[in-house]
Amino acid sequence: MSAFAFFLLSLPFAVYILAGIFCLIDQDDKVAAVLSLSWRILLAAGLVTLAGHENRIGVVSAFVFVIVLHTTFYLGVRWLITTGRWITESIE
């Protein structure tokens, strides 16, 4: 039960921490990007430590869940659009 609680607690942090990885792609200032990512990794480490050994699965699952959901959403929308399934109605 507490693993599930950590899963829920970790979800918003997972989004924030994973976004930090993209700073490396998006930002010119790589030093600042690495620094920003480091803080986030530290936050992730804090979460894992707080969760303890028995609840670590909850934290890790949150990260996996966000990655899967983000990728599915992203690829799903792209698939809908490129195959013409995402289409707005039009009245002439």
Next chain:
Amino acid sequence: MQDPGSWVIPLTNPLCADSERVGGKAAQLHELLQAEFAVPPAWVITYQAFLSHYPDAIPARKPETATLADDLRVSLQTIYEELSENGAHYLVVRSSALSEDGADHSFAGQHATYYYIDADNLAKAVTDCWISLWSSAAEAYRRKLRNPDTRFGMAVIVQQMVQADRSGVCFTEDPTGQFQEHSLIEATWGLGAALVDGRVAPDRYWLNRNFELSNQKIGRKRLKVAEKLKDPSGQRLEPVPAGQQSSAVLNPQEAGQVAQMAAKAARLRGGPQDVEWAYADGELYTLQTRPITALPVQVSTQPIEGRWVLFKPVVENFSEPLTPISVDLFRRILPPIGKFIHGRYYLSVDAMQHVLPFHIEEADLVRLLLLRGPAPQLKIDWRRLPVTIALLTIGYLSSGISWYRGARVPLHRLSDFERRCKVILADENCDALAALHKLFFNRHPFQPISEFAFQANISASRYFLLIGLLKALLKRFAAEFDQSKLAMLFVGGEATLSRQMVDAISELADVARPDTALVDALLADDGADPGTVVAALDPTHPFLTAFGQFMASYGHRAIREFDLSTPRWREDSSAVLQMVRNYLKPDRSEGIDPHSLRLATEDELHQAIKTRWQCWLADRLLARIRYFITLRENTRHYHTMAFAVIREKLQRCERQLIQDGRLRCTDDIYFLKWPEIAGLTVGAMDWQNVETLISQRRRRYRRQCDIPPEESFNLAVDTRTAKPEAGRYSGDCACPGVVEGIARVVLDPGLGADLQPGDILIAPYTGPAWTPLFPNAAAIVVEVGSFLSHAGTVAREYQIPCLVDVEGCTRTIRSGQKLRVNATAGWVEVIE
């Protein structure tokens, strides 16, 4: 077969009064002739002739084209000789169906008309005209009629062709309903066919009952149907010389003369008329008249279900509808919570009401969606809250990463998008639809966010929420601070590309200024095209070098740049040169330095806030708001490059289709949908399959352009603001201030917008292409817009008082009137 002697009669013959014999149109022309209107000489091939050639004619079955009887061929030869006696080289062959131009239905444009007919092709034109009675357009029109006329048959008018240098249509009552008690004249260069087919945006003149010009809208007439063919076998549609494109076709006296002639026709016919007219060698001709039964082309017949409200962020950049190809491509990427109705994008009120977790009246919701007036008081609906929270959570988890990425887009990296556009443009295998997909969506999530100007642009809209948050905080932190001054704190500064574009135009004027001959030529009021002036310059002239650099940076921009049919500045630079001209005018006033004004307001805010951490928080919010405003303006600069690339792809496709004979005219491609273009490209369709479609869509599009956009459909509330009282119009403040000045109504910034320094700019909407007019304006009043619209954003950059959402201002305020604008209080009034 009936007596061939009754087959042809001159229009002057009294028998032509019988519409059962000569059809509705010929009977009316005869009546006009009797009333001494200047109707070109004509003969009529009667209904009896038709009946002899098609004895079993019924609407349901299209017959084979009849072979013309020898007697009729001989008569046609005689008619040609008689009508061409006085030197006329060409004739026009017009339909005159029995049910045509009746009081209930006009059949306008449903049957054929043929121009430039000579002796050799007269017989064919007559048989083609007859067979047009069974055209798909005429058939569709008959199906729509509730009480279809049982009379089925057609006479044909063979008339001397007026080699009109100007022509058009005059409605004795404005059918668009924009101006009550006014007649409306539409006019273009050359023959009227280009106007009737919807190929040109004509000039429009509104005249009151005394035949005085009340209002005019000069169209950009790029093409005309030539009055004199240079090469009889060549193209009849030819480009209008650049200097004439934006010039008025009629002067006020000529417009008055046309309106008087039409009014006389209306008196004669006993009701409002739609009169076709033409000027040739200074003489006014009446070509045709028909009752105004309804709008000449119905805007739409499809029922609209559900409640819809106009999507303001698009319409405040341009209120004209999108062309069919633009709609068909954009509907493949826009979210299905909206719908394109008559070429404009609408949001579903039903969907919004289900998603928002508030008790909100329909009227308040619509005002919120139209970004109009103050935000309503919102009470949470606890029953809907769980659904909203669930949706927000899913949204955050699935796209929160993109949200964070959009918060820190390096502004200078946005130029990556330009490189991407060039790669896609160079890819010969990438068609317009593929280019749309590639430019608006990344292939994988690991591409830099700066390559996706569109996503960054949407992401930047969050400044709307931040402004709301800042206002709420300042109510607590600094209750005595005047929040109307907040707009001055949102100025983005030098990094805004719209501002850099204005500076670049100003620099162009600076480069031109030392060359007095160039300045005099550009400022001359002789109607000369500035493009011609610049083209005549020595290729090494510094102005040309600077102009080339400007076009390299900003040539992809245009007025109505969202629409794919709009030529970009690099295709038609007249609008830019017009702006340079404005900058060359003497006595340009220097504006207030927005930076110092912003610093002064910031000081005032800091003094009003009591604690240091509150100051810090307000400053952080202000910095983020400024960043997102700049990001939104700059991403717009880049994602419009995508529209220019897609347009270029369509143009290439069109050139190929014209070369293959599957399309006939340039610009027709914008009136097709993507599957039709694909069908033409692979040879599954040809010109015959799309000819009628293009013609119908062109005419419908022109009519849709005439009508101001409906703000909503199927709503119980009136979304429009209150009518003006005692010459005072209300609107929303986008940048505060109070000024007085002379009104200058500008409907198109590229059409000789003669804005003098200190004038008050009255515009239907504004987009980036309007920005260069701003520094000359003392105030800006916009018909459609909001605090967040382009007009508001740029006006704040220049600290120009700006009033938005002022309904009807372009129609009721006239150029030259003296106005007082109180943007702070939200009104504008006519003083003199």
